[in-house]
Amino acid sequence: MAKSTVEKSSARLKTVLDVLAEGTWSEKSLNAGEILAEAIVRVPLDERESELLSGGIPRGHKSLTTETAKLVKAGWLVKGRSGWTITDDGLRATVAFAKPDEFVTALAEGTPVPEDTPLPTAPVKKAAARKPAAKKAPVVEKAPAAKAAAKAPEAKAPAAKAAPKKAAAPKATAAVEKLEQPSAVAIAGDFNTILGAPEDWAPQYDEVQMKFNSRRKVWTLAATLPAGFYTYKIALNRSWDENYGAFGARDGANHELKHDGGKITFTYDHATRDIVTA
Numbered sequence: 001m002a003k004s005t006v007e008k009s010s011a012r013l014k015t016v017l018d019v020l021a022e023g024t025w026s027e028k029s030l031n032a033g034e035i036l037a038e039a040i041v042r043v044p045l046d047e048r049e050s051e052l053l054s055g056g057i058p059r060g061h062k063s064l065t066t067e068t069a070k071l072v073k074a075g076w077l078v079k080g081r082s083g084w085t086i087t088d089d090g091l092r093a094t095v096a097f098a099k100p101d102e103f104v105t106a107l108a109e110g111t112p113v114p115e116d117t118p119l120p121t122a123p124v125k126k127a128a129a130r131k132p133a134a135k136k137a138p139v140v141e142k143a144p145a146a147k148a149a150a151k152a153p154e155a156k157a158p159a160a161k162a163a164p165k166k167a168a169a170p171k172a173t174a175a176v177e178k179l180e181q182p183s184a185v186a187i188a189g190d191f192n193t194i195l196g197a198p199e200d201w202a203p204q205y206d207e208v209q210m211k212f213n214s215r216r217k218v219w220t221l222a223a224t225l226p227a228g229f230y231t232y233k234i235a236l237n238r239s240w241d242e243n244y245g246a247f248g249a250r251d252g253a254n255h256e257l258k259h260d261g262g263k264i265t266f267t268y269d270h271a272t273r274d275i276v277t278a
Contacts, residue, residue: 005046009060010104012043013067017076017094020086025122031083033247033274036064057246057253066258070107083276092117182236185210185219185268189232195223203235210268219268227261234268234275248273
């Protein structure tokens with residue numbers, strides 16, 4: 001029997017924690033967009049969930065993004081400046097509430113993770129099978145005649161003059177590619193005037209420019225916004241010539257933000273072309 005939309009949405013929410021848990025074992029860092037995308041790959045959207053909303057975002061993706069707030073409220077997920085992090089309680093929750101229906105019930109009712117629940121451990125990797133050692137070929141004794149022939153002195157040919165050695169070509173040094181950062185990064189959206197810019201969707205103004213953190217190699221902008229629903233994109237070098245939307249896609253759909261009001265920090269990573277908020 002096909003799973004209902006609610007069941008798939010619940011399983012997808014649990015998958016977010018599963019993906020984060022796997023990341024702690026492999027030490028592979030994923031940004032929020034990659035985590036949500038992987039959850040949708042594992043639990044695909046149905047026809048209705050795939051419908052695009054006005055901002056170009058699939059209905060199911062927007063729903064999942066909103067529902068992850070439940071994981072934060074439960075203390076299982078932290079949405080920080082550098083990305084999303086699963087807590088120890090979140091790791092234990094993947095064990096204590098392994099089934100999607102148990103997981104959702106615990107999340108809805110605020111059921112605490114049992115204290116005796118162990119932290120999950122990384123899957124044990126199977127050792128590669130050893131190849132059998134190659135058999136040594138038997139040593140064949142030379143016949144006496146062959147031995148005598150081997151002892152006979154050979155006539156030496158006049159030594160040929162050794163050709164002059166060519167100078168060895170210098171080894172090519174592998175060039176380390178360095179990510180070139182843009183000269184400016186702006187958050188252009190429908191809240192630019194709130195930030196003090198003369199107009200919205202205007203990447204050319206100083207008020208919407210992000211600051212570059214040379215140590216972390218990311219761009220940030222801290223602001224205070226009223227409660228509301230906002231849309232925006234990342235625009236480089238004070239123009240729309242190069243811009244990035246949801247999932248870090250160039251000329252992609254708008255980012256969407258449902259904000260409860262108050263301080264918020266936007267962080268843009270030019271390596272992934274994606275953004276996180278905290």
